[in-house]
Amino acid sequence: MNFKRFGRPAIIAIVAGLALSSCAANEGDVATTGDEAASTLSGTINGAGASSMGAAQEAWRAGFQTANPDVTVNYDPTGSGAGREAFIAGGTDFAGSDSYMSDEELAGTFAACAPDSKAVDLPVYISPIAVIFNVDGVDELNIDADTLAKIFAGTITSWDDAAIAALNPDATLPATPITAVHRSDDSGTTKNFSDYLGQTAPDVWTAEASDTFPFQSGEGAQGTSGVVDAVTNGVGTIGYADASQAGTLSTAKLMVGTDFVAYTPEAAAEVVAGSPLVADRAADDLALELNRTTTNPAEYPLVLVSYAIVCNEYADAAQGELVKAYIGYIASAAGQAVAEEAAGIAPLTSELEANVATVLATVK
Incomplete structure (x- = not known):
């Protein structure tokens, strides 16, 4: 480290x-x-x-x-x-x-x-942030940063969109509207999610990383449990939550380099191990500047500390x-x-x- x-x-x-x-x-x-x-x-x-x-x-x-x-x-x-x-x-x-x-x-x-x-x-x-989803007939989902950013920014609105289909050629994607669930409260999970998309899909995700979800799109839910409940009980839903609380929901694999990578604690730890401290802070402050743009498939960059x-x-x-x-x-x-x-x-x-x-x- x-x-x-x-x-x-x-x-x-x-x-x-x-x-x-x-x-x-x-x-x-x-x-x-x-x-x-x-x-x-x-x-x-x-x-x-x-x-x-x-x-x-x-x-x-x-x-x-x-x-x-x-x-x-x-x-x-x-x-x-x-x-x-x-x-x-x-x-x-x-x-x-x-x-x-x-x-x-x-x-x-x-x-x-x-x-x-x-x-x-x-x-x-240290924990991965899981991209959780609930779509009829879809148990596995590959996603890249640009597509994920467009879903949560509200510019991709249907599960059979060509961008999603291109990443999942073997899936039968329904023509179901996408409901993207985000945190309605100020949330560090949102800040980490936004930071990941801002660094990996900057042409799409133009907002600064913030505890407040930056777009007027999708559906808001209070707390991690609120997001998990909304995704679980909704139709065509997708959200983001601490992986420890994903439960039985399906979770997406993220494109890292040229591979699609599932979250694991070990892959989250690898990213943190390669991340420096935030510059220009007090000597006793251990805030970390997480390496979101890694191309190493042993690392899962959507992680929170x-x-x-x-x-x-x-x-x-x-x-x-x-x-x-x-x-x-x-x-x-x-x-x-x-x-x-x-x-x-x-x-x-x-x-x-x-x-x-x-x-x-x-x-x-």
């Missing part, structure tokens, strides 16, 4: 220091009964944001609360935009977001953070320690394994885990 702000020796040194300080901290933070160590953490952590990571958050909450029975973790999957707004206003202790904070957001103030401190983006969740957005210093230091412990758990190898089982995510690489741990070491 291409990280520019931390050299590997620095990471190793800091993570080694973390291990030592963790041992020392554990001696004061746990009470030992027999052979078992009991957590002394207590309190409530409130988070809100990306609905894509809803299943993972449920698994993380359960795992963390089992290990820390006096801690309650709440997570409201309101959508990335709403989650960031709530965090900025001080209504939550952290946000989950499928898009990193904008420069405008970073330039503002954060009510839960200490004066003169800021918030940072920490990647904790969800971030835990936290203060680098909390106004309430005790609350900061709770958040630090929870985010540390979800970004750890153990937490990632829990989410992989529950939601089928692509776990963070060991290098990315180390970078997140390095930043968390400075959170207070």
Whole structure:
């Protein structure tokens, strides 16, 4: 993975220091009964944001609360935009977001953070975005970026359109109108979907990547579950959703180079591994510039990275320690394994885990 702000020796040194300080901290933070160590953490952590990571958050909450029975973790999957707004206003202790904070957001103030401190983006969740569809008689679908962009921009309106037929010569495509379902709320999934189409089909998808769906076309639905429900219960529908919530719906293969590629966690992880950090941001911000234009068929470019957005210093230091412990758990190898089982995510690489741990070491 291409990280520019931390050299590997620095990471190793800091993570080694973390291990030592963790041992020392554990001696004061746990009470030992027999052979078992009991957590002394207590309190409530409130988070809100990306609905894509809803299943993972449920698994993380359960795992963390089992290990820390006096801690309650709440997570409201309101959508990335709403989650960031709530965090900025001080209504939550952290946000989950499928898009990193904008420069405008970073330039503002954060009510839960200490004066003169800021918030940072920490990647904790990697998942493909699936193009889901429900078309009578069609179980498999190949699609390229131009055609997908035209469907969601509203310029391809029938399933037997010549552009779709050319990509699917063996399919029997009905003359059914296309209903393209998008998110009606501000959504990081939409921003990632729009970013993919803007980079791979720029002549068609002329809108800037944004949490808000940019065209007056198709049908809007609230949240990931709303999109999945609308596609499932509609006729001739197509939509986009975090792959972990695609369920039994059919999913399209995307053209990557000259091949049609199905989503897999492994293919999503490959794209992230080759993506650099966003330039010109603070040294402790780990926002990623995803490589959407890859032609490598081992990579699936329609991918989202969800971030835990936290203060680098909390106004309430005790609350900061709770958040630090929870985010540390979800970004750890153990937490990632829990989410992989529950939601089928692509776990963070060991290098990315180390970078997140390095930043968390400075959170207070």
